[in-house]
Amino acid sequence: MSEVILEIVEEFFQQRRYFTARHGNLVLIKKNKKQSEPASDNGFIIDETTVENISAGIVKSVGWHTCKITTRILETFPEIIEFARDDQVKKFADWFNKEPFKKLLVIPQLPSHIELREGVIKKLQDTGIDHLITIPTIIYGVIEKIQPRKVYSSPICDLLRILKFYNIISSTKQQMELPL
Numbered sequence: 001m002s003e004v005i006l007e008i009v010e011e012f013f014q015q016r017r018y019f020t021a022r023h024g025n026l027v028l029i030k031k032n033k034k035q036s037e038p039a040s041d042n043g044f045i046i047d048e049t050t051v052e053n054i055s056a057g058i059v060k061s062v063g064w065h066t067c068k069i070t071t072r073i074l075e076t077f078p079e080i081i082e083f084a085r086d087d088q089v090k091k092f093a094d095w096f097n098k099e100p101f102k103k104l105l106v107i108p109q110l111p112s113h114i115e116l117r118e119g120v121i122k123k124l125q126d127t128g129i130d131h132l133i134t135i136p137t138i139i140y141g142v143i144e145k146i147q148p149r150k151v152y153s154s155p156i157c158d159l160l161r162i163l164k165f166y167n168i169i170s171s172t173k174q175q176m177e178l179p180l
Helices: 003-015 071-076 086-092 114-126 135-145 155-165
Strands: 018-023 026-031 056-061 102-107 131-134
Touching: 003 018, 003 026, 003 056, 003 135, 003 155, 071 114, 102 135, 131 135, 135 155
Parallel strands: 056 102, 102 131
Antiparallel strands: 018 026, 026 056
16 A cells, blocks of 8 residues: 555545544544534545545545556455455444444546446445545545645645645646646
8 A cells, every 4th residue: 555645545634624543554534523514425436525524434545556446356356345344344433432434445546438337336335335536536635725835744745735836736627637
């Protein structure tokens, strides 16, 4: 697992006022009860806006940037989704004060072909994953909140700030899709 991706994922949730804690390659997230919004059906694939409706969760990141997640990948590497198994989830019940929480998976991308895409989504839902979010969405969400004239304690955020300050990256999705 990429330490950089874990840091970016953690920063993404901290920017949205979540308390975060690392547990190995997982990031536990929780909003203060005062900040929690009423639960709503966000759909399975969420973005930087709808993620804020989640009050608590376990986040697992898959940082394989050259790979689309397929059902074959999920079968070959069961460790990707093992965090969502009931026996694993029970380990975190105390951290969440026995309150309900979501299981989020962060992946590089889904297959383009609709049938393959639907197959992956069904398999993830069947294994207990509540929501899916992509790494580009996470990165875009972090860059969007970075202020070019503010100094950050996180080296990754400070690097993004510098790149944003010099217009090497932008917080608009259209420009983010252009090659650097």
